[in-house]
Structures are given as C-alpha cells and as structure tokens.
Amino acid sequence: MLEIKNLTANIDDKTILKGIDLVVPDGEVHAIMGPNGSGKSTLSYVLSGREGYDVTGGSAIFDGFDLLEMEPEARAAAGLFLAFQYPVELPGVNNANFLRTALNAQRRARGEPELDAIAFLKLSRAEAKRLSMPDDMLKRNVNVGFSGGEKKRNEVLQMAVLRPKLAILDETDSGLDIDALKIVADGVNALRGPKFSALVITHYQRLLDYIVPDRVHVLAGGRIIRSGGPELAHQLEADGYAAIVAEAA
C-alpha cells in the first residue's frame, strides 16, 4: 500500500526528515510515536503534498503511484487522506457543501458518477450520526467556532465520507475527551479491512488500546529509530523516549 524509502526533506535548508524507511502493507494499521519536533507532521505533510517542503531524496510509492510527483488533489483522489493535527478553519465555506464538493471532485477524478444532493445528505447524516455529531455541524462553516475536539471529529467525519485507502491521522486523539476518543476509534475501526490502511500518529498509548496497531514505529530526529509490535507503545508509555533515543545514537 505505502512504501517509503530513504525519504529526506528540508524546510528552508533545514533537514527535517533524514531518511525515512517505512512500509505499511494493505489492511494494516501502523502507529508512529515520537518526541515533539521529531518530524511526524512533516512526514504527513510531505506525503500529502504541502508546498514549502523540499524533498531532497528517496521515494514514496502509494498503491502503485509515485506519490511525490502528484498534486495534493490527485493524491486524495488516489485514496490518500490526512486528518490534520490542526484542522484549518474555512470561514464562509459551508461544511456540507465542502464535503460534497470534495467527494464529487474525487469521484469525478476517478471516473465515478457524482453523488446527488439527496444521496449525499443521507450519507453525510448517517456518518455524522455514527460519530455522535449533531446535524448542525454540517450546516456550519468548516471548523469555524468548532471546539478542539469537534474539529478532530470533523476530520474523522470527512474520512468516513471520503473512504480513503490510506488515512494518516496526525494526533487526531489530542484534545478528545474519553467518550470522543472511543467514538473516533470506532470510526477508524469501522473502515478497517483488507483495502484500508492507516498511519496513526499519536503521543498516547491509550488511543492504541482502541485502535490496535499492527506495528508501532518510533520517529526521532527525522528517522525511524525503532519498530515493534503494540507492546512497544506500552514500553514507551512506561519509560519515555530517552533510552531508545540514546540507544539509537
């Protein structure tokens, strides 16, 4: 599904990613943990095509596509989704219209028929209900005036409607209350299957109790310095990063 090889990237001549190697096979969920500033969000932005990052080497192949050569919208149509660590507010853009425009843009790009207003309404309402989001959040402007947790839930709603093949969840659990955490985890788990993979970036082992990962990776200083099973998250929770970072250095 996703195969990243020796990926290096700069921001303004400062090297942030120093050679990332990571493979996420079809149907697997991998977690990425790591200290603040280690490059986790940078990796997710580089994979989704944000401007301002200079990819200096390596490759990222997604479902057969050379991801790094594609426009962000083409990556989305190919099935990549990023749940932002800091979801962006769009004043004047209605949430439901936004989501429908996005869904139909992707469907058009894939040569699929567009969803009409009624079919979309049914779909988006059903998904919002599953995430315990009130209908009125669909009528509001995208993320404007949403609480931190509501913004995160809105990201998961978008994921649920857009049904990506690979979702990168960048600290989607931060700012969620305990109930919301379960709801969001259920939302991700509902998508799990042989054609869905996820890269879950988190600081807290707790999320991984609900979304049990196949693999856990530690990203520090722009490199993956350790990979393991779910037990690695428990170890990090208990001991912190210092020992592992020292060992890798």
Place this chain on the structure above:
Amino acid sequence: MNVTLPLSQLQAGAQGFLARYDAHGMAPQRTEAAALFARNGLPGPREEDWRYSLLRPVTDVRFVSPDDAPRDVSDALARLPKIDAPRLIFVDGRFRADLSDLPAGVTFGAPAYGASNRPDQHKLVALNTMLSEDGVTIRVPAGHDAGTILLVSIGTGNDVSFHPNHAVTIGDNARLTLLDIALGDGVYLNNPVLSATVGGNATLTHLRLQQEALGAFHLSTVYADVAASGTYDSFALTLGARLARMEVHADLNGPQASAHLNAAQLLGGQQHADFTTVIHHAAPNTASRQTVKNVLSGHARGVFQGKIEVDRIAQKTDGYQMNQALLLSPDAEMDCKPQLEIYADDVKCSHGATIGELDGDQLFYLRTRGIAEAEARSMLVRAFLSEALDPISHVDGRAAMEAAISLWWDRHAQ
C-alpha cells in the same frame, strides 16, 4: 509630478462635453448645470476625494452624443438575467419603450432631477444634468409593495456618452426592489444619477450590477434620502468598465432610518474601480452598515472611500464599515480611505480594513480533500465574498449576482 498637464487636459475634456450642450429650449436645471459645469469642470487630482481616481483616461476619448441610428441590442438583452419582472430599458441613455415592459406608477422619457440632485456640489452631477436627455421617475404609493423592477442601461459603444437622470420615490410603508444593471459593448461613458427618496418605514432594495464593457467608463452618483424607520438596502457589484466610480450619498434623516451600502468589486487586467460613500447620520438611532469586498487580479486597482458623518443630534448612531481586499496578483493594488466625522457623543461607530492574499493553508486543506486548485481558489474567493452577498434576501437578485461572479471567475481564474 507635474499636475498642470492633467489639469489642462481635464479642462480640454470638460470643454468637449460643454461644446455638446445646446441651450436652446432646455430645462432650467440643464441651463444652471451647464453654467456650473462651465465654471467647475471635471473633478481633478487636487480634490481630496478624487486623489485615487484620476479621470484622465476619460479625457483621452472625445465623447459624442448618441445619434439616432437604430442599434441592435439583442445580444446585450440576451445577457440579462432571466427575471420575471417589469423592465425599463435604456439604450445609450435613451429610454426604449419598445424594449421595455412598464410597471404601473412609472413616468419615463424625461430626466427626473430628484430633489437631492446637486449639480452645485458634485461635478459629475453637473455634467449629468447638463447633458441629460432621459430618465425615469418611479413613484411607489404609500403602503404599496411594488415588487421588483429591472432598470437596465445598455451602452453600444462608438465613443458616445450618456447621462440618464432617474428618481425613485418610495411612499411611507411602501417597498420596491430595483435591480439596476449596466452593461454594453465597446467604448462609451455611462454617467447616471439616481435620486432615491425613501419614506417612513419604507424600504428600497437597490441591487446594482455594473457589468459595463471593459473599454467603457462608468461614473455614477446615487442619492438616498431616508425618512424615519426607512431603509435604503443596497448591494453593488462592480465587474465591468475600464474606469469606474460609484459614489453614493445616503442621508438618514429620521430616527431608526438605516442604510446598507454593501459592495463587491471584482477586477482584473488594468481595471480601476472606486466605491465612494458618504453616509450622513442626521437623526438619532440611525444605523449604517457597509461591507465592501474587493477581489483584485492582474494590474487592477480598487478604491474604497467611506465617510461617516454623525450630526450632533444623531445620538445612538450605529455605524459599521468594513473594507476587505483579496489580492490575487502581486501587481494589484487597493486604496482605502475611511473617514469618520462624529459630532455626537453617544455613538457606536466601527471601521476596519484588511488586505491579504488567498490563504495557503486553506488552499492546501481543500486540495488534500481532492478539490483541484482552481476550484479550491474559486471556493475561497466565494467564501470571501459571502459576507457582502449573504445579506441579499432577494432570491433572483442574489442568483443574478452569483451568476455574474461565476462568469467573472471563469474569465479570471488563473
């Protein structure tokens, strides 16, 4: 800079207009206006409120009076929004009964010279009054809801200038929506004046769509005199003309009178458009709102000048003014001049201005959801405009504005 040259050119331009005035058998208003125009000429760069908008390009053209040759305007008519309402069509400033569909309560075919028509105070109004051939007078009787009327100006080019003078009187407790559309082809100058009198508890909704030809000039003046609890509710969309100035003077003369002077200017290429307002709060508890949005691409230049005058008697005035510009190109420019003259002590007046570009984070967010860059940009521009458009409650009028914006965007999307 040497200002003598443009001034002398302005004078030459004014002479050209003046030469077309024929005193023979004219209405006294025109004679007076001609004397004023002969003395004062055209507004020039030394005048404080004309600093940003120089009329020099107007004087580069030798404008002539429209001739009597029949003009085919079917193409322009086909571009009008399909709205089921009576329409008053002017071609090159002349009323065309054959193309119009007359509502009741309308007199037409003569310049109206409303009570607030002030050629002594405004040079462009003097020019209008001096050369005005036609206009319409609309009177809505007290208590009557006159629905919607389309007022359409079509310019056919050939360097003509035309100067229609209209008056609209809304009786107490009466209502009217005037959908005021200006369009055309070629090079021409449209210099209209419209004087509106809004009675007690009455509403005039004035939706203006300025879609003049890109070689044309649009220099308009609107006066709105609003009585107690009356509302002058306006939205002006500027898309056309090479050089445009819309000047609006709203006088809030009775308690609870209000004025909404919302506007959007979408410009590209070398276009220059100026939206200038003077709101005079002359009674207590009056309110004014102005949300002005500018989207500027290419080398376009937008100007907004908003003056709010609050008389001493006008306590509890509520004035709000916001001007925002979105620059889509590094060569576009916005000039903004708010002016508050407040003589009452218990008032709430706020004004603000922002200038910015499309937000890169917002664009990226939309694109990560699969929305192509061009569509993402269009969505953000519309979102930016929505604050000015959302107050339009007239469904057909709003749709006409949206359609015109779409057309503009298709032409200017990079």
